[in-house]
Amino acid sequence: MKSKHKVKRFNYDKIESKQDSILLYQYWGLHPKASRIHIDTKRYKKICEEVGITDFLPEGMFANRSTPYYIPTKVNRHDYMINIFKDLINELRRDWFEEYKPIFDKIKTPKEVAESIRFNSIIYTSNSDDWDEIDFESMMGGIRRSQQYTKIINSLYCEFITKICTEIDRITLIVMCELGYKGTDYNFNTFAKFSDGLQKDKNGIKLLHLSKYNSYNLLHKINNFLKHNTLHAYNELKKHYPANVRNIENGTAKQEYQNGMYAGDWIILKENYIDKLFNKLLKFFQDYCKKFVKEDVDRADWDYDGYFLDAFHQMKYPLRYWGFEIFEWLE
Numbered sequence: 001m002k003s004k005h006k007v008k009r010f011n012y013d014k015i016e017s018k019q020d021s022i023l024l025y026q027y028w029g030l031h032p033k034a035s036r037i038h039i040d041t042k043r044y045k046k047i048c049e050e051v052g053i054t055d056f057l058p059e060g061m062f063a064n065r066s067t068p069y070y071i072p073t074k075v076n077r078h079d080y081m082i083n084i085f086k087d088l089i090n091e092l093r094r095d096w097f098e099e100y101k102p103i104f105d106k107i108k109t110p111k112e113v114a115e116s117i118r119f120n121s122i123i124y125t126s127n128s129d130d131w132d133e134i135d136f137e138s139m140m141g142g143i144r145r146s147q148q149y150t151k152i153i154n155s156l157y158c159e160f161i162t163k164i165c166t167e168i169d170r171i172t173l174i175v176m177c178e179l180g181y182k183g184t185d186y187n188f189n190t191f192a193k194f195s196d197g198l199q200k201d202k203n204g205i206k207l208l209h210l211s212k213y214n215s216y217n218l219l220h221k222i223n224n225f226l227k228h229n230t231l232h233a234y235n236e237l238k239k240h241y242p243a244n245v246r247n248i249e250n251g252t253a254k255q256e257y258q259n260g261m262y263a264g265d266w267i268i269l270k271e272n273y274i275d276k277l278f279n280k281l282l283k284f285f286q287d288y289c290k291k292f293v294k295e296d297v298d299r300a301d302w303d304y305d306g307y308f309l310d311a312f313h314q315m316k317y318p319l320r321y322w323g324f325e326i327f328e329w330l331e
Contacts, residue, residue, distance in 0.1 A: 009040070009068060010026065010029075010031065010040060010043075012026075012027070012043065015027055022051075022316055022318075023316050025312060027047065028043070028044055028047050028048075028312055028315075028316075029041070029042070029043030029044035029046075029047065030044065030308055030309075030312055031069070036071055036072075036075070036305060037071070037072065037305040037308055037309065038069040038070070038071055039069060039070045039071070039072070039308060040068060040069055041061060041062055041068070041069075041070050042068070044057075044308075045057060045062065048315070051315060051318040052318065052322075053315050053318060053321060056302075056307075056308075056311035056314070056315065058299075058301070058302035058303070058307075060298070060299065061302070072303050072304050072305050072307070072308070073296075073299065073303045073304065074303060074304035074305070075304060075305045075306065076304055076305070076306050077304055077306050077307070079304060080289075080295055080297075080300040080303075080304065081175045081178065081179070081289050081293050081295060082285060082286060082289040082290075082293075082295055082297045082300045083300050083301075084171060084174065084175055084178075085171060085172075085175070085282070085285040085289070086282060086285075086300075088167060088168070088171045089278050089281055089282050089285075090278075092163070092164055092167060092278065093278045095163075096160060096274055096275075096278075097275075100156065100160050103156065104153060104156065107152055107153065115138070154264050154265070155264060157264075157269075157274070158226050158263075158264040158267070160274060161219065161222055161223060161226065161274065162223055162226055162227070164219065164274070164277065164281075165219050165220060165222075165223035166223075168219070168281065169186060172186070172191060173186045176191065176194055179194075179198065179293065181194050188220065191207070192206070192207050195207060195288070195292050198292045198293065199292060205291055205292075207288070210284055210287040210288055210291070211283050211284060211286075211287040212280040212281070212283045212284040212287070213284060215277065215280035215281065215284065216280075216281060216284045217240070218240075218241050218244060219277065219281070221233075221236055221237045221240060221241060222237065222244070222267055222269075224236070224237075225237050225245075225263040225266075225267065226263045226264065226267075228263075229259070229260055229261065229262060229263045230259055231257060231258065231259050233263070234257045234263070234266065237267075243268065244267065244268050244269065245266055245267060245268060246265075246266045246267075246268060252268065253266070
């Protein structure tokens with residue numbers, strides 16, 4: 001049944017006659033009211049298209065609209081728990097690809113060391129009889145470098161794995177507290193128990209049934225092994241993910257692991273493990289927020305007041321948005 005109260009629409013004729021009206025919220029169909037933003041969706045879409053910027057027209061915003069003004073579901077971006085996880089994962093992704101991974105290219109490889117030895121030796125001799133000895137020395141130099149090179153690369157890799165896991169757990173605890181957690185400790189069991197409580201259903205879904213749970217769990221098993229270097233941590237990793245740890249059974253080790261051996265030497269990871277990990281963790285937490293927190297994760301990128309306020313501030317100078325150094329819309 002239609003409402004008996006007809007919504008009074010804003011008169012844009014008056015505001016369009018004002019100088020620099022494009023710099024006003026209302027011009028864009030954004031109407032601040034009672035500490036919230038009420039959006040005239042038709043007007044907002046119209047102005048975005050007129051200035052040629054459609055980046056801030058969210059897909060699905062105009063679907064099944066029955067009222068002229070739309071009030072976003074949330075106020076701030078981090079009112080959505082999935083956005084807390086997403087922003088952290090994207091920050092870790094940037095750190096990895098822009099700060100950590102480029103360091104690998106600066107570390108001398110065994111091949112580079114061998115070539116350096118060969119080149120430096122050749123320039124100090126004119127006797128071709130020395131070349132066989134030079135080749136041998138350069139080969140041995142590369143072999144000696146191989147162990148150290150592997151150790152350094154492995155150490156950097158393990159360091160960032162620990163960083164990822166630590167940050168993921170820290171943010172998970174923050175989200176739990178936002179959702180009402182009152183405890184003073186955090187581990188997987190407290191996370192699982194608290195999550196079960198969110199469902200209020202004894203037969204509800206378990207964490208291990210979420211999308212990409214194995215990626216989340218493997219990360220934590222590896223991190224636990226790296227932290228403690230214990231036989232127990234080794235056996236836990238071997239029990240759940242035998243392909244990811246060196247052992248006699250699969251022919252990747254010649255001896256049994258013993259307490260105190262460096263865990264990094266025993267971990268086996270696929271090439272580009274970290275490169276692909278970020279998307280897997282994001283899918284895990286998207287599924288978590290969808291099924292445990294009951295969030296509409298598909299709308300979380302835009303369905304909050306702050307999104308439209310930020311869009312307004314970026315679009316109100318259209319020429320500047322497109323990269324022109326102009327500080328006035330009209331000169």
